[in-house]
Amino acid sequence: MTQLRTVQVLGGGSAGSSAHVRSLASGLVARGVRVTVCAPAELDRLYDYLGAGAHFVPLPRLGDPATVTALRNACIGADVVHAHGLQASVRAALALSAGSRCPLASAGGGRGPLASAGGARSPLAPAGGGRTPLVTTWHSRHHLDGARGGVQRLLERTTVRASSVVLATSSELVDRARLRGARDARLAPVTVPAARGPVCLHDGKARAELGAVDRPLLMAVGALERGRGYGTLLDAAREWRELDPQPLLVIAGEGPERAALQRRITAEGLAVRLIGRRDDVAELLAAADVAVLPSRREARSLLAQEALRLGVPLVATAVGGVPELVGDAAELVPYGDAGALAGAVRGLLEDAERRMDLAAAGRVQAGTWPTEDETVAHVLSVYDELAGR
Template sequence: MSSSPVSTSAAAQPYGRPLRTVHVLGDGAGAGSCTHVRSLATGLAARGVRVTVCAPVHAEGEYDFTGAGAEFAPDAVSVLRAACAGADVVHAHGVKAGLRAALAIRGRRVPLVVTWHGDGPTVHGALGRLSRMLERRVARAAAVVLGASSDLVDLARQRGARDARLAPVAFPAAPEGMSDPGKVRAELGVVERPLLIAVGSLVAHRGYSVLLDAAREWRALEPAPLLVIAGEGPLRAELARRIEAEGLPVRLLGRRRDAAQLLAAADLAVLPSRWEAPALLAQEALRVGVPLVATAVGGVPELVGEGAVLVPPGEAGALASAVTGLLADPARRADLAAAGRVQAATWPSEDDTVAQVLSVYDELMERHR
């Protein structure tokens, strides 16, 4: 949601020797992995590490990796191979990017690090078998797999990773005082009614069909809360038809660059996913003290601890009940907001994340001397 620069601490020391790294993002990389790469690029470049980011051109336009101090290269196969040829370490983000990076460095003594952010929900049948095959290939090709949550570390080990470690992903905090929540709410027409927000691409695993089912249940409230969904994707037309046909108090906002401002103005944030890596929305909601209702899937429970209300995935009744219960209980919302801030204080900082990644690079450089 936010692509603001990482705040490198004054204590950050320059890296002690020349180091060239290439970070690889595949087509379809999500906001979480792109934001993480920008954060790493900023922190590494501030320490004197040479960083090249190979990613789709649209990702450079949205996340401005060059503005973070990195060199940018389009993710064409020939460009990726050329960039990796001069690297000391190649660091891919996601299984698909890991496969492309492994192919790019095949036959070269360049260590590969792969961060598993989680590429999607478990699938079955032929597609599931192909997905597991790709995971095994990438896990075995990587010198080190960094899992953004414990379940991803376990999965990498199951797929044959030689070295899999937990490496929580730190995202930059949205700047304080960046907007007037009252003005945001007025623009959305929710001055006298609750505002709920969900953020993420309009794809099946985000669980928006279940979220609309829940919205049908809470539309009878007085006043009825307005749910806004910031994101774009292939399910937009289908969701829009349902909203209109059923008269749901839901508004599709499309892709928004001010999602953090929208979140800060909301009464509740909702994360209804059927599957989720450590979610950017969850991190930002807890940091700014917006109560969160989320599904207990993937890395979410580990991330939020006691700082959110968790419900089973796919259960609209449980989701609707959690939302209506919080809307009716201001004291519970205040307690949850406070618990969220406490939980957020336990997360590693961006500097911590950069330091951990650099320590991995150090190990690999020593191995390959």
């Protein structure tokens, strides 16, 4: 039997999908699979796909026409191409479509942004005719409004129909993929690597660095962008000012909303620190008294997974795949409800026994998730099925 060859494609590269591809590449290589990872160059510097034993092909920036050419060349001879996220799925589908002219051509009688010039078949038409099978994984769900939301829905419909199999990390995303017309959508919970090495809970050094030696420490992690719920989180922080001692909220992450958030923190005198992107998030999270996840949309949140594994009590919004992921091992509140968020955090800070119960429940819940090895084995079984092995 010939050696199976797969190409993994990343677009924007969220932390969850990028870490999953690193874990997947390492596990597949260990099983004798030839793996090529195609992604923006900076992701290899962050996740070291070469170190996992994969071949790495850097992709040009988003929107560069050379991206599709680079992907098409990388996919020659592949048994299965696996794209992670919507951007990557669009690129991969275009690369696998022979003779596509322009990814988003609008010629051809005004049939929409994905019609090919001259009335030809869309370059994202469903797979067939012996084309290399395309697997797409939906790691999360982004919510866009107005015209951008319409384009997003159109791209979702077109890419899932171009895919042989759609893997989704939560039941909600499976339903969404089927609604968009996926021929084969399957639940595939993704477990990303746990923190390597020992992690010390309530580490005094980390708390001192963050400025929370004699006060409660709250921790949030994620890109500083719209839809993450940070406005609501700052509203809650305003309510925590009455507590004695006043808790410190630390937010790790970068993004376009940083300047606006910092202006508000300064103007309102909030006990909040923005510490940017960090590579020691597990250590910082382990030092926290409570983790907070205020997002509008989540599937299998990295923060939720890490918090429950570490036994850090979690307050999260009851959205997307979060309830399915955490079960009864976290305090869940409605999205956008600052009062409920503030109250849940305050209740935990005032109830040490409840924090201990959640810590224990979190570790039990984490034990129900698939391991990295099981995740790799499941994905490989899909590849073997599509490759007729």
